[in-house]
Amino acid sequence: MGGCLSSAGSGSDEIMEQKKKSQAIDRVLEEDMKRLKKECKILLLGSGESGKSTIVKQMKIIHQNGYSVEELSMYRLTVYKNLLDCAKSLVWAMHQFEIQPSSAKVRDFMDYLLDYNIDPDPNVALELKVGDAITYLWNDPSIPAVLERQNDFFEEAKRITMPDYIPNEADVLRARTKTTGIYETRFTMGQLSIQYVTPTQYLYMYTDFDSMFDVGGQRSERKKWIHCFENVTSIIFCVALSEYDQVLLEESNQNRMMESLVLFDSVVNSRWFMRTSIVLFLNKVDLFRQKLGRSPLNKYFPDYSGGNDVNRAAKYLLWRFNQVNRAHLNLYPHLTQATDTSNIRLVFAAVKETILQNALKDSGIL
Incomplete structure (x- = not known):
């Protein structure tokens, strides 16, 4: 009889243990469901x-x-392209509206910019003359008649054309790619x-x-x-x-x-x-x-x-x-x-x- 009681008690303990495991699994599943419900896809x-x-x-x-410096450096070519594309667009607009620059020197710089091509290697810096050309063009009295608003890269043309140029975070924020x-x-x-x-x-x-x-x-x-x-x-x-x-x-x-x-x-x-x-x-x-x-x-x-x-x-x-x-x-x-x-x-x-x-x-x- 004692053996029967012992067997019944052992079975009850086993059932209780299984119940605890089941409850633990339920709690984990409940937490998982809560976590999934908190997911917000935007x-x-x-x-x-x-x-x-x-x-x-x-x-x-x-x-x-x-x-990082490495990540900033990856934007160098994008900034170069943005700078030159904007400068060339400005020159073409001056031609289209027949707006004459204030001096022959600026006119020569305009021709230089139209002919300039960027090296596809981002490690190859722009020529320093690019910075001079854009700075002269940007400061020409005729520009307000063409440009609606300030171009931030024009203001920084000489910095951008330095041989050791690395874009800063402000440059990255303004760099435009599709x-x-x-x-x-x-x-x-x-x-x-x-x-x-x-x-x-x-x-x-x-x-x-x-x-x-x-x-x-x-x-x-x-x-x-x-x-x-x-x-x-x-x-x-x-x-x-x-x-x-x-x-x-x-x-x-x-x-x-x-x-x-x-x-x-x-x-x-x-x-x-x-x-x-x-x-x-x-x-x-x-x-x-x-x-x-x-x-x-x-x-x-x-x-x-x-x-x-x-x-x-x-x-x-x-x-x-x-x-x-x-x-x-x-x-x-x-x-x-x-x-x-x-x-x-x-x-x-x-x-x-x-x-x-x-x-x-x-x-x-x-």
């Missing part, structure tokens, strides 16, 4: 040249200890770890792990976006405020701001994003402010009546974007200057809190 979208790639560069500067394909960089933002990737750059953001992907803006790239759209909880949509009076590269009769509104409409009212919050970056506010005085907003949007006041103009354009938000998604707007690290640092601190709050709500924790 797309960084916007039309071409709206500042998406610059935003990603800022994330690296702010949250990944910036760029965004296609997939690039990747990882960084942390508070509790978040972010991974920025390209072929179709979009951004995954998790409570404890983030991937940031910036989607190429030119029309030819958009057909690649679709596989990124599943399970998106937040979108960062970039708009270049300063492009209200410009046209598309691909379609010269289409206003860029109207194109951004059309793209925003297709995104915000898409079946893919029915539960998605939208962070709207009204970007390039510095250029927007410079333009308003000489290029009135109401010339392109006749129902605007706020004059040259930058805040009224920005609020009007925000209203236009709100008007197409027929799905009534939560919209979190921010005025941004993507090349200003201090501005983006403050904006992303607010964005991070918004994203975290939305992720917690989606997970049922809040």
